[in-house]
Amino acid sequence: MKKRIAIIGSTGSIGTQALDILSNYPDYFEIKSLAAYQNIDALEEQIMMFSPAKVVVINEDRARELNTRLLPQNIEVRSGKDALIDLVTDNDIDVVLMAVVGIAGLEPTLAALRAGKNIALANKEVMVTGGHIVNRLAKQYGGSVIPVDSEHSAILQAIQGCKDLSEINKIILTASGGPFRGYDYHRLKEVTVENALKHPNWEMGHKITVDSATLMNKGLEVIEAKWLFNLDIDRIKVLIHPQSIIHSMVEFIDGSVMAQMGVPDMRLPILYALTYPNRFKTNLKSLDLLEVGSLTFEEPDNDSFPCLSLAYQAMKTGGTMPVVLNAANEVAVDLFLKRRLAFIDIPIIIEKAMNSHNIIDDPKIEDILAIDQEIRNSIYKKEGVL
Ligand SMILES: NC(=O)c1ccc[n+]([C@@H]2O[C@H](COP(=O)([O-])OP(=O)(O)OC[C@H]3O[C@@H](n4cnc5c(N)ncnc54)[C@H](OP(=O)(O)O)[C@@H]3O)[C@@H](O)[C@H]2O)c1
Structure with a gap:
């Protein structure tokens, strides 16, 4: 039986390379679902090539636009976080390739694990922010987490x-x-x-x-x-x-x-x-x-x-400190890419965020998401972006 794959972040560097290599083995893999944030041009091409049963675009406007483009094909594109959770927990999926960038991959990964799915994990920020929960859920529900990162x-x-x-x-x-x-x-x-x-x-x-x-x-x-x-x-x-x-x-x-x-x-x-x-x-x-x-x-x-x-x-x-490290880094890199910060400011921003954080031990998912948001808001505000 073919392995049925969902690729979350299919339009990114890992996602496109995954589709490229998997297309050589049509007898072994079936691309069942694709998800991306907003790049509907790339996604449309992928849909034409792989005919997935389910597609999610997180950005609502872009999902609507893609739905209009795909009317003749009769493929429904869903939008938003809940649609993504439905996609990764679908009974028709054996493996979820998590190729999203940043902490955005954490909730769908945990949902997929709760549904007993096997995860091929590129999205390292998932382990950085919630590794203890990932391991617990994998053990509890019998799924596996196999690394994609070349080092791991x-x-x-x-x-x-x-x-x-x-x-x-x-x-x-x-x-x-x-x-x-x-x-x-x-x-x-x-x-x-x-x-x-x-x-x-x-x-x-x-x-x-x-x-x-x-x-x-x-x-x-x-x-x-x-x-x-x-x-x-x-x-x-x-x-x-x-x-x-x-x-x-x-x-x-x-x-x-x-x-x-x-x-x-x-x-x-x-x-x-x-x-x-x-x-x-x-x-x-x-x-x-x-x-x-x-x-x-x-x-x-x-x-x-x-x-x-x-x-x-x-x-x-330990505790929530890696969450702070990750959130501060995501924001600092974003600000650097937007040319609002110098390269050498990236570690300074992260260190400041870490120094002013009160740790929560063994954080739950709600703690992780709350702290992630708090760190983001506070840095964007300080840098005059919010
Ligand atoms: N690239 C590599 O060679 C490599 C190697 C080892 C590990 N990794 C890890 O793999 C992950 C992906 O890296 P990448 O280089 O492939 O990143 P990337 O090229 O920036 O691609 C990110 C993908 O995630 C999608 N995305 C972004 N935010 C999302 C959200 N909130 N919900 C759903 N999808 C979302 C993007 O969609 P849009 O295109 O629509 O924005 C895109 O498909 C990262 O954690 C990275 O550290 C990458």
Whole structure:
């Protein structure tokens, strides 16, 4: 029987790459549902190509417009959060590929887990803000959470055959270092949005590309890894590896290190998340180590890129602190992209928000959403946007 897939965030970088790779396996996968925020041009093309049974566009006006365009096809496009929850909990879905950006993916992910769905998770902010609830619901309702992020996919691949996670000494997440690797504070003061959006190795959405430039992306991944692999945060290390060939490594208690390698192409970890624990043959470019030449490694520069340390600090503090880290980062990146903040202001905004927060331990979903909103409002207000 075909695996029936819902792709939430189908018009984004992960969503489009997922559709691209899955279209090679029509006998194994059926694209049952698609959802996006507002990009109805891209969505319309996807609908024509994959004929999904259900489509959601969060933005109401754009949903109405798409409905008008699709009248001859007799496909109903629904709009809003409730429609999205219906879509991810549908009986006809086996796997939800969560490829939304930001905390917006949290509620639909939790709803899908409550319905016992398996999740292929790209949306790392879900684990950062609600990892403890995700794990609880997955256990309670029997769903699984398989990572799409290349680093976490690498870890998952490296621990195949490891029967007991206590055999792991540490995991080492690799990071390219982004476009500003080697920059000091003075050079970072001058960087523009255009500079930040030029990632050396990956083509991604704007938010994650800026997160990669600040190293916050790696910080979010450290927190994501903590929840996915149930590891103490002190056993999760970060290493700069500019070539992005080793996607991450696991060191076991006997000193052996397993590294997963491959060309930097997200279609591979996306496919693995959907075929796990099996592998499918692909036509992706194979890795030529002679062409790569050398693999190099550096310590992350925590002075010039404080976001990584802020993420460790947030996770060590625990409770709602990672929610504050994430909300402040989402807002700061948004303001940077709108050219209302300098690049070097991003960590300053986040640190200020963290310093003035009173933590709630073991937060419920209502606490998480309330704090997320409170942080957003307060930063936008301070920066004169609200
Ligand atoms: N891109 C990568 O290579 C990569 C690698 C590893 C992990 N990730 C993670 O994957 C997630 C997605 O990243 P991306 O680069 O694919 O982002 P992206 O290109 O910005 O795409 C985001 C997608 O989410 C949709 N969306 C935004 N807000 C939404 C909402 N409230 N409800 C429903 N859909 C919404 C967007 O729709 P519209 O297009 O209509 O706005 C778009 O389809 C992020 O968490 C990122 O950290 C990405």
